Amino acid sequence: ELVEKLKVIAARDVKRKEDQEREEAEIEAQKSDFEKKIEKAVKKVDDVIGNDEIAEADKNTIWGTLQDWGSILVVAGTIFVFSSGIIPTSTQAGKLDFGASDVTLSRKERQEAKDMLAQFDQRLQTAPSDLKAVEGSAVLNAKLGNYPQARELLAQLSVAKPEDKEVWRLKAEVEARSEDLESAINSYERAIAIDATSFEIWEGYITALVNNEDFELAMQTLDKAKVLPQEVGILKAGILSRWPGHLVEADKLYTKLIYEHPADLRLYVAKSAFLNDNERYNEAKEVIETAKRVQKVVQEAMKLEEAEAAAAANN
Numbered sequence: 001e002l003v004e005k006l007k008v009i010a011a012r013d014v015k016r017k018e019d020q021e022r023e024e025a026e027i028e029a030q031k032s033d034f035e036k037k038i039e040k041a042v043k044k045v046d047d048v049i050g051n052d053e054i055a056e057a058d059k060n061t062i063w064g065t066l067q068d069w070g071s072i073l074v075v076a077g078t079i080f081v082f083s084s085g086i087i088p089t090s091t092q093a094g095k096l097d098f099g100a101s102d103v104t105l106s107r108k109e110r111q112e113a114k115d116m117l118a119q120f121d122q123r124l125q126t127a128p129s130d131l132k133a134v135e136g137s138a139v140l141n142a143k144l145g146n147y148p149q150a151r152e153l154l155a156q157l158s159v160a161k162p163e164d165k166e167v168w169r170l171k172a173e174v175e176a177r178s179e180d181l182e183s184a185i186n187s188y189e190r191a192i193a194i195d196a197t198s199f200e201i202w203e204g205y206i207t208a209l210v211n212n213e214d215f216e217l218a219m220q221t222l223d224k225a226k227v228l229p230q231e232v233g234i235l236k237a238g239i240l241s242r243w244p245g246h247l248v249e250a251d252k253l254y255t256k257l258i259y260e261h262p263a264d265l266r267l268y269v270a271k272s273a274f275l276n277d278n279e280r281y282n283e284a285k286e287v288i289e290t291a292k293r294v295q296k297v298v299q300e301a302m303k304l305e306e307a308e309a310a311a312a313a314n315n
Helices: 004-010 018-032 034-050 056-067 107-126 132-141 147-160 165-177 181-194 199-213 215-224 229-242 247-260 265-277 281-314
Strands: 077-081 087-088
Touching: 004 107, 034 181, 107 132, 107 181, 132 147, 132 165, 165 181, 165 247, 181 199, 199 229, 215 229, 229 265, 247 265, 265 281
Parallel strands: none
Antiparallel strands: 077 087
8 A cells, every 4th residue: 555655646746637548648748758757767766665576786776875865855955056057965064054155144143153253263362273263263254254264264274184175175165255266176176185985075176167167177077086976977967057068968967867866856956957047947847846756755665664674673
């Protein structure tokens, strides 16, 4: 019964009418190739949930993706806007969150940040080598838009902690915000040299390269990225979406990624944002609606897995 329920959840929402078969045939005939591929992707998730004969290795791969990314579909707040097209952020929130900059902070939040900054600055007056105070002050200055002060403090941190990838990432983000793309690119490269497995660092690096119009270098450098295949794909699609003359390639790649990795909800968000940026608003909405259905399937399936695990433990 639960499998059937999941199939209903994942199925396309079609208004029921008396002559349902005729209506569905008409709708099917009007569907774009993109919509049909998306529905195949949804069915792929459904098949994994309901098919006990699927190889255990394949299930483990898919469930690993669900556990890592299955709960992040919040269209606002989980994506890094890439001007035209997007690169979603990873689930690991960075120490420096540019999602709330000086422009978007409420009056209360801004005052709280100023009060905390005053405390860190006071600590630095008596203990200038207090690295925690230096880092705290750097983050708060950046959130308040005080980029020169933030850069000075992060330069100090990079000397004191040269093997800390987070320091170089924060430094790169502040430099990018200061419109010093060359410095940002260099700092991201230092971070990648320390850890080539961080998607968060790679998305910042690729964004800086694209904003600097180094499209070919951005594509070539992804060969060094030690992240998930679909994460490399997201980055490539983001590059293509900004590279003049490559919109069609970007479109096809987003669709391919969704078909190959239907449980990764970031891909639907990225595809929808790409369509929206290109004024294909109806298609963008449909992709998000599909993502919501997939998310429900994911959530129900994970509940089923948890229930089965609990029952097995009790026995």
